[in-house]
Amino acid sequence: MTATPGLIPRGARNPGSQGALRHLNQERLVEYLLANGPSTQAELARGTGLSTATVSNIVRDMAAKGVVATSPVTSSGRRALLVQLTDTGDIAVGVDFGRRHVRIVLATLGYDVLAEEQVALEPGYDVLEAVAQASALLDRMLVAGGHDRQAVLAVGVGIPGPIDRRTGTVLQGAILPEWVGITRRELEDAFGFPVVVDNDANLGALAEVTWGANRGERNLIFVKIGTGIGAGLILNGQPYYGFLGITGELGHTPVAEHGVICRCGNRGCLETVASTSVMLESLGRSGATTTSDILRRGLEKDPAVLRVVGDAGTAVGQAIGNIANVINPELVLIGGPLVGLGDALLDPIRHGIRQNAIPIIAGTTTVRVSSLGDRAESLGAAAIVIQGALAGND
Amino acid sequence: MTATPGLIPRGARNPGSQGALRHLNQERLVEYLLANGPSTQAELARGTGLSTATVSNIVRDMAAKGVVATSPVTSSGRRALLVQLTDTGDIAVGVDFGRRHVRIVLATLGYDVLAEEQVALEPGYDVLEAVAQASALLDRMLVAGGHDRQAVLAVGVGIPGPIDRRTGTVLQGAILPEWVGITRRELEDAFGFPVVVDNDANLGALAEVTWGANRGERNLIFVKIGTGIGAGLILNGQPYYGFLGITGELGHTPVAEHGVICRCGNRGCLETVASTSVMLESLGRSGATTTSDILRRGLEKDPAVLRVVGDAGTAVGQAIGNIANVINPELVLIGGPLVGLGDALLDPIRHGIRQNAIPIIAGTTTVRVSSLGDRAESLGAAAIVIQGALAGND
Numbered sequence: 001m002t003a004t005p006g007l008i009p010r011g012a013r014n015p016g017s018q019g020a021l022r023h024l025n026q027e028r029l030v031e032y033l034l035a036n037g038p039s040t041q042a043e044l045a046r047g048t049g050l051s052t053a054t055v056s057n058i059v060r061d062m063a064a065k066g067v068v069a070t071s072p073v074t075s076s077g078r079r080a081l082l083v084q085l086t087d088t089g090d091i092a093v094g095v096d097f098g099r100r101h102v103r104i105v106l107a108t109l110g111y112d113v114l115a116e117e118q119v120a121l122e123p124g125y126d127v128l129e130a131v132a133q134a135s136a137l138l139d140r141m142l143v144a145g146g147h148d149r150q151a152v153l154a155v156g157v158g159i160p161g162p163i164d165r166r167t168g169t170v171l172q173g174a175i176l177p178e179w180v181g182i183t184r185r186e187l188e189d190a191f192g193f194p195v196v197v198d199n200d201a202n203l204g205a206l207a208e209v210t211w212g213a214n215r216g217e218r219n220l221i222f223v224k225i226g227t228g229i230g231a232g233l234i235l236n237g238q239p240y241y242g243f244l245g246i247t248g249e250l251g252h253t254p255v256a257e258h259g260v261i262c263r264c265g266n267r268g269c270l271e272t273v274a275s276t277s278v279m280l281e282s283l284g285r286s287g288a289t290t291t292s293d294i295l296r297r298g299l300e301k302d303p304a305v306l307r308v309v310g311d312a313g314t315a316v317g318q319a320i321g322n323i324a325n326v327i328n329p330e331l332v333l334i335g336g337p338l339v340g341l342g343d344a345l346l347d348p349i350r351h352g353i354r355q356n357a358i359p360i361i362a363g364t365t366t367v368r369v370s371s372l373g374d375r376a377e378s379l380g381a382a383a384i385v386i387q388g389a390l391a392g393n394d
Numbered sequence: 395m396t397a398t399p400g401l402i403p404r405g406a407r408n409p410g411s412q413g414a415l416r417h418l419n420q421e422r423l424v425e426y427l428l429a430n431g432p433s434t435q436a437e438l439a440r441g442t443g444l445s446t447a448t449v450s451n452i453v454r455d456m457a458a459k460g461v462v463a464t465s466p467v468t469s470s471g472r473r474a475l476l477v478q479l480t481d482t483g484d485i486a487v488g489v490d491f492g493r494r495h496v497r498i499v500l501a502t503l504g505y506d507v508l509a510e511e512q513v514a515l516e517p518g519y520d521v522l523e524a525v526a527q528a529s530a531l532l533d534r535m536l537v538a539g540g541h542d543r544q545a546v547l548a549v550g551v552g553i554p555g556p557i558d559r560r561t562g563t564v565l566q567g568a569i570l571p572e573w574v575g576i577t578r579r580e581l582e583d584a585f586g587f588p589v590v591v592d593n594d595a596n597l598g599a600l601a602e603v604t605w606g607a608n609r610g611e612r613n614l615i616f617v618k619i620g621t622g623i624g625a626g627l628i629l630n631g632q633p634y635y636g637f638l639g640i641t642g643e644l645g646h647t648p649v650a651e652h653g654v655i656c657r658c659g660n661r662g663c664l665e666t667v668a669s670t671s672v673m674l675e676s677l678g679r680s681g682a683t684t685t686s687d688i689l690r691r692g693l694e695k696d697p698a699v700l701r702v703v704g705d706a707g708t709a710v711g712q713a714i715g716n717i718a719n720v721i722n723p724e725l726v727l728i729g730g731p732l733v734g735l736g737d738a739l740l741d742p743i744r745h746g747i748r749q750n751a752i753p754i755i756a757g758t759t760t761v762r763v764s765s766l767g768d769r770a771e772s773l774g775a776a777a778i779v780i781q782g783a784l785a786g787n788d
Contacts, residue, residue: 025443049419051445162754173752219637231720235629235636242629242722243613244758249719252752254712257651264752318648323720325643326625328636358567358646358658360556364638 025050026058030085030390033068038084040075059083066090067109067389085109085390091147092389093155093193094382095134096200099123099176099227102134103374106141107382109153109389111211115141116375127178131190138191153389155193156381158200160228165245168197173249173264196384200224201248203380204335204370205232206239210383213371219329222370223250224377225316225336225345226291227277229270232380235327251275253319270319274312276337282308291337298341309341310348317352324357324365335370335377342369419444420452424479424784427462432478434469453477460484461503461783479503479784485541486783487549487587488776489528490594493517493570493621496528497768500535501776503547503783505605509535510769521572525584532585547783548588550775551581552597554622559639562591567643567658590778594618595642597774598729598764599626600633604777607765613723616764617644618771619710619730619739620685621671623664626774629721645669647713664713668706670731676702685731692735703735704742711746718751718759729764729771736763 028048033039036047041059045052059081062068069086072079091114094105103118119137121130142149159182161174168184187195198206205222208214220234231248233240240247251271252264259268272278276291286304288294297305320332332353338345346367354362370376422442427433430441435453439446453475456462463480466473485508488499497512513531515524536543553576555568562578581589592600599616602608614628625642627634634641645665646658653662666672670685680698682688691699714726726747732739740761748756764770 021441021443045445047415049415049445049448050443051439051448054443054445162752164754171754173754233720235634236632238630240629240721243724244722244754246752246754247720247722249752249755252719252750253716254750266750266752319716322647322716325646326627326641326717327634327721328638328641330637356646356648356660358556358640358643358660360558360565360567360638360640361643 022058025054026062029055029058029062029083030067033083033085034390038082040073040080040082042075042080044083056081089147089151090153090389091142091151092153092382092385093138094158094203094378094380094385095138095155096158096203096377096381097121097130097134097179098160098200098377102130102137103378104134104138104141105375105378105382106145106147107379107386109386111383111386113379114147115145116378117141118374125176125178127176127182128186128190131187135191149192152193154196154385155187155191156196156198156203156384157187158198158203158377158381160200160226160230162246162249163197163199165241170197171246173252196381196388198381198384199230199232199245199248200377201230201232201335202239202241203232203378203384204372204376205234205333205380206383207372207376207380208333208370209234209237210387211372211379212376214331214333217331219327220331220333221248221320221323221327221329222333222335222376223316223320225274225276225312225334225338227275229275229316229319231323233327250316250319250323253322255315255318270315274315279308279312295338295340298338298344306344309338309345313345313348314352314355317349317354318356319352320349321353321356321362324353324361328361329365332365332367333370334367335373337374339369339373345369416452419448420456423449423452423456424461427477427479428784432476434467434474434476436469436474438477450475483541483545484547484783485536485545486547486776486779487532488552488597488772488774488779489532489549490552490597490771490775491515491524491528491573492554492594492771496524496531497772498528498532498535499769499772499776500539500541501773501780503780505777505780507773508541509539510772511535512768519570519572521570521576522580522584525581529585543586546587548590548779549581549585550590550592550597550778552592552594552771552775554594554620554624556640556643557591557593559635564591565640567646590775590782592775592778593624593626593639593642594771595624595626595729596633596635597626597772597778598766598770599628599727599774600777601766601770601774602727602764603628603631604781605766605773606770608725608727611725613721614725614727615642615714615717615721615723616727616729616770617710617714619668619670619706619728619732621669623669623710623713625717627721644710644713644717647716649709649712664709668709673702673706689732689734692732692738700738703732703739707739707742708746708749711743711748712750713746714743715747715750715756718747718755722755723759726759726761727764728761729767731768733763733767739763 045055071082073082092107096103105116106114162171170179170182184197201224218237222232229251231250252269254268255270256268262269262272439449465476467476486501490497499510500508556565564573564576578591595618612631616626623645625644646663648662650662656663656666
């Protein structure tokens, strides 16, 4: 007999809720179809243990929503109904707002990228103007691809700031103060589509286990080092959102006991010593003014840049080490504009982890760069729409 | 449309695994029976969406294992089979080894406590001797209650140290160095029963959501402040074990930049400033030599004790604040021998959390003492056996 973390503690779920039950059963059918391809209703029932009545009810529903298509076939000499996940031309849109860019990806429910574009935004941009720009870009991409607006299921939007999931509102603490207070509703008005909002680092983490090389990873931290430093978590194989949805605020780990006061009000937070803006301030005398300068000079082994990246990386690693002691991840993925530096960035991070994590944790936590580069957040934003559609939310 | 953290990312599960599928379906039946009481097979099929064939197969299996009992009844004039979770006299044993005690609880699968006893252990006890003492105590408790040894399903054992779940071995870092290297197999030999081993703080957390006032809580940290400081996590409604099972090592959060070297090899860990042993060292001149002294004098408002508890509590709170920024728990429960101090302990912890957590996290995280006091770990140890039995592991 072994421990069974899998069994939900009593009362943690409400098994009596018909909606929740239907949702669970539908998830199971979708998973089966993703794993096994087109299947007859009989195969679905055998493969999932659901009754044929349950299967045919849910299939009818999903077919009405266009999530699956059904076609009559003959199986072992009998008439049967073949069910397959549709590629009806439905489009999931992922939008990633950064500090200086917006990136948009169009994808199918089968995780195929149809189009992908990025445009620069002025630093300190007006948020609603940027959203209007993004909406115009999306419209152009749809027209260019010959896609009907009706095909768009929803727009997933990644924002560099904490999101209160109770209300879909961007909270104090966003990298761009202008984002604070923006609601999902305002974004829906601007895009003219249903919108799902999430934090950019959460979406980066989700992208890694859906699109990336780390598909199927069960315990992973995605750490984005940019103007802000945030983390997205995959725990027990699922995106983790905690109580309010404000998770992964790694940038506010105190790392400098007598450091400066952070914009959050606390002292010596990681962001005050390791964000790309602080790196650029430190490098003021060396003439580096953008993260591209840091990247280029780092690759040329400029000692000033390597020192700054090393100090910042060590601090990031220390903060990760604290967290690793508690959540024991298998994998830490680093994202953001500096990942092209490779080991020049990763080695200091690993050093910082060793300083703060207990030896067995430090020794078994793998640190790599994101497999998706600057596409991670927008792909994650599309993934959240795809997952919502496959789960039959509406 | 909303985001769906509930849908497992592609590949994260293997829906093709028949064992995993059967396990999932069995969990669902057990949950239904826990929520709805005795039910006919037809009701189970309707209530879960499983086919009647699947239900009757799983019920037959569970009946053979004694997890459920079946009895023929008449329902709407038809013959039907009533299924109920059994109280066949099966006993789950929970054993909690502390630094100075071992506590044993006998419980039914229905979470009823049959017997509960605690005996003192000599500080610095020999581990195998203590295990033999516990085994003898368990035997006496079984005899005293008139319970057949056959009735014992398994013994859950809580140990104050990290456990490698791959091997069931106690790792370096255990509060009592003698525990290091002890394996589940050795405990099974000593007790003469199947054994499940887990970390004491993990079991404390599990007890809170199974036996305690916090049943159903989805995101909770249980922090045990004793000779060591460890945390157990309930995330998304389930006990969280991470990659290797070594989670919640809160005691090794660095909180003193120029502090002393910890037994883990790092500098300034929380345990070096806030464990009960360090509190007692600080109080050396005041004549307090046990945690009971701290508790008693703290309740008498002795200023030296309040200062030491205040400093330690603040440091614990700072470490919790770091973690709360990342996992955004709804609830933090404090356990260990000092919880009788109430707000004299909790207020400094809350203060520390406010220092290190961003305002919205600090403002929405509730801090309370454990609802189960010194029973938490042993009840959690029994709960892990109960959950294993209900999930049909063997």
